[in-house]
Amino acid sequence: MNITHTELDLRERGAIEDMLNAKGPVTRIAAEIGRHRSTVYREIKRNYFDDDELPYMNGYYGMIAQREASGQHTRRRKLIRLEELRAYVIAQLTISWTPEQIADPLAYNDLSDRVIHETIYAYVYSAESQSE
Template sequence: MERTYSQIDLDDRRKIARWRQAGVGVDAIAEKLGRHRSTIFRELRRNRFQDVEMPDLTGYYCVTADGFAKERRRRYRKLVRHPQLRAAIIERIKHCWSP
């Protein structure tokens, strides 16, 4: 059985938020989305919104979660953050160098 990996998109995050608000368990959400339960647990933990001033607003919100995830991915793009490294790699690839 071949496995493929795809990022959780805003559509899936909307479903997760709605189901969590309705009280659906993580196992059921994972089954409905066709993902492993640890993926859903990780999503809920990493992208949880916390407000210190108004603790009642703390929770999982799909649009905020999508923003957190996109920011995290943007932050880790090494070749965008280091243009000299990017130029060196491009130059080496032009000379048939394989990373």
């Protein structure tokens, strides 16, 4: 059995929002979108808006949850965010270093940020890398 991790998409998040607004139980929401109930519970907990000053605005908003999820991907991609580190990695790849050699802490110059070889491989095969 091959289980692949797939993140919720905007359609699923919109369905969660609609069914929560209709007071649908989480188990039914999960069944409707084809996800495990724990996935839906985590999604709601992670992206539920709660404000004491604006209690009428409290709730789950699918579009905002999608925007947050997209932003988290960018934050996680260290080589997209950190220009100096990216330049170092690209320079080392250009002189035929492997991602494992680049990730070796002993090979580092004086960069304070570290990167693991899996991150380098992910960057090399990403759309961002292809555009450079």
